Amino acid sequence: MSKEILENSVESTQPNFEKATLWFDSMTVYIDILEKVQKDMADEILDRLEKELEDDTENIAVSIFLVLVVIIICPLTLRAIWSLTTVLQNYALTLAAQTKELNKEKKRSTYLLNAMLPPSVALRLMNTEGVNGELYESASVMFADIAGFSRLCGLSAPMEVVEMLNGLYLLFDSRIELYDVYKVETVNETYMLASGVPERYDRHVCEIATATLDLRHHVNILEVPHKPHMKIRVRFGIHMGSLVAGVVGLKMPRYCLFGDTVNTASRMQTTGLPGQIHVSHKTYMGLLEWGGYSFVKRGKIDIRGKGTMYTYWLTGRDDFDILGLDVSARDHMGIQEHRYAHMYDQMYKGRVQFAGKNLSESPTNL
Structure with a gap:
């Protein structure tokens, strides 16, 4: 549209x-x-x-x-x-x-x-491993004590006794570091060493004999700090044989030695003479087997609990003039790097006095 x-x-x-x-x-x-x-x-x-x-x-x-x-x-x-x-x-x-x-x-x-405790035993305890008693077929034990200690205590003040023992044990502790020995314990004036425990060692009797010769040589030049001209006289006793060792106690665990070997070594010390190393016949035979040690026969003596025993005086070692260096030669043998170096400083500053003698005297002339 x-x-x-x-x-x-x-x-x-x-x-x-x-x-x-x-x-x-x-x-x-x-x-x-x-x-x-x-x-x-x-x-x-x-x-x-x-x-x-x-x-x-x-x-x-x-x-x-x-x-x-x-x-x-x-x-x-x-x-x-x-x-x-x-x-x-x-x-x-x-x-x-x-x-x-x-x-x-x-x-x-x-x-x-x-x-x-010994380091190996302490490590096992820290690792929560059990430490059972262990039998050692052959080991050596040495006891040492100060002759006339009770009389000396009666003439000294308690702190003077402590200072004297502290200085003496500082010397002992520093010297045994050079040998394969273990310090078991110190009770009052008694000092106990062992070799071959807890680590087994074939030459244990040689180690403890040489260490004892070293200790005797160095202790013979010491005087009582608070008693000038009074020498410290120590008796030594050694025995070798089988023993049992283990940790005893919970709050205060201690590594203890048990057995007839320990008792016999103690008897060697108590029946010895000041300044002498008293050894059993078995120890004598063990050292003869290794050779190089000199003895003087003491003969038969009655030992309480043991009866009659043949014993000997250990007088020296052929090459001990090399091994038993004097304390005065510490700077020449690396003791300044030793963990007891500060203790040597304390000792040389008068805590332990030395007898008026030539410190370079050969240890073989004991």
Whole structure:
């Protein structure tokens, strides 16, 4: 119909009013529908815009709230983290200090344990291993004590006795470090050594004999600190044989030796003479087998609990002038690097006095 209208001339003499009316009505309806559609679309767009605006407003509000929360919480969080870090750092420093102190105490405990027990036995105890009594078929034991100690104690003050024993034992402890011997214990004036325990050693009798010769040589040049010109006289006794060794006690564990060998060595010491090394016949035979030692026969003597025994005096060793260096030569034999070096300094400053004699005297001239 639109095409027909366009083709008609304005000067048309025969207009079609029916079609014109139909066209007009149709266009009116079309315009009304179009207007309604436009209005509905406008309302829909406005509704959507309003909803989106509300959503955006809500999102913005939430975002602003979160930003405010972050602004408020962030400093608190940072402060809490800083405080926690400070606490952790202080704890780490405290833990490091306590660990250092613990290691120091552990070393101290290990040192004390090694002073009470042989290192190999102490290591087994620290590793929670059992330490049972062990039989040693052949070992050597030496006892030494100060002759006339009871009389000397009666003439001395208690502190003077302690100072004297301390100086004497410092000397003994430093000298036995040169030999394969183990200091078992010291009870009052009695000093006990063993060789061949806890580590078995074939030449145990030689080691303990040479160590005893060394001790005798050096103790013969000592004086009682508080009694000038009174020499310290020590009796030595040695015996070799079988014995049992083990750790005894819980609170104060001690490495103890048991058996007839220990008793006989003690009897050798108590029946000996000041300045002499008293050895049993079995020890004499053992040293003869290795050779190089000199003896003087004492003969038969009655030993309490043992009856009559043949015993000997150990007088020297062929090469002892090389092995038994004097205390005065300590700088030439590396003693300044020894763990008892500070004790030597104390000893040389007067804790233990030396008799007025030539310290370079050969130990073979005993």
